Amino acid sequence: MLDLEKYGVTMWEKDKILSFRQKLLAWYDENKRDLPWRRSKNPYHIWVSEIMLQQTRVDTVIPYYERFLDWFPTVESLANAPEERLLKAWEGLGYYSRVRNMQTAAQQIMSEFEGKFPSTYEGISSLKGIGPYTAGAISSIAFNLPQPAVDGNVMRVLARLFEVNHDIGNPSNRKLFQAMMEVLIDPDRPGDFNQALMDLGSDIEAPVNPRPEESPVKEFSAAYQHGTMDCYPIKAPKKKPIPIFLKALVVQNSQGQFLLEKNESEKLLAGFWHFPLIEVDEFSDQTQDLDLFSQVAEPILELGPSPQESFEQDYDLEVDWQDLRFEEVKHIFSHRKWHIQIIAGRVTETQEYADREVLWLSPEEFINYPLAKPQQKIWQAYLKRSC
């Protein structure tokens, strides 16, 4: 067992712990939110909700949750779902490896657990995409096992209760909060205890504009008692997303279909369809002019092939590039900020062969394919200029 004192945390006496549990659960019984997944004890439902809720707001999740269970009502249906359908179910939610990992886990359940959701912490933890938080949440909520579920809410609430002087953003400090929860958790109602702390942390003890005087456990809170609520939790600022500059090629053929390409990378937006993208060092009005009028301009410097030229080579196409300017599309990921310039054109000649997975799609067909946000923004910006 981790020594809390070494982290400067003094745990409460047994009586205070019992009294805290009572106070918190009484508050939860009166104030818990009525959420779709709280009406079910089906571990599959709990699992879906917990994965969706990772780094994602409740209001965002609710419609996705309902539709997901409609499309994939059982573990088996999820295990057998085609990739396009899987990504379409998650389109717009973000962190798409979540749903890929879920399918892998569903296949694990079919092959290693005879199609029945594992009912032990060990078994649950063995599933792809389930880390310590989610394993604790499913164990406690669906199986009534006394396992802590330490998420950002719980760490924030605990940091204020005990004036924890450790960065909650540092993953290595999670074990401290885990150890505290192992002592605090109510073994009779572990699922409710975990959820009560999360509910408290997401509203009354929110990271911004908290209302600490409304907390049912303010008498237990060292930070509240000492007037140091503003100091907790400790959290280092995040790094700024790195700017990336891209040209998006929006190219249509004589039948009004547009060229889309599948992202075969296993990293950012894996498996999604997108307009062909070419990364450039940066934008400048000068390079933009050279791009648009490369036929007539006489560049002073020897530049490499233009994005248009590279594109025509890579995709075996000949394109009549249009002299149109579009609004720059911006999209911020957690770690990158994309700046996208749109270049439009019409193909004059196409080859059968292309060394990529590409598709010519009419706009009406777009909805049948998973398209992430940046591509939707590109399409909107393209339409705006074309109208």
Add this chain to the structure above:
DNA sequence: AATACGTGGCC
């Protein structure tokens, strides 16, 4: 241990 991985809402 530090970084990659989405998106939308709020101020």
Add this chain to the structure above:
DNA sequence: TGGCCAAGTAT
């Protein structure tokens, strides 16, 4: 607007 934040996990 830019920065912060949200029921984390994999590598």
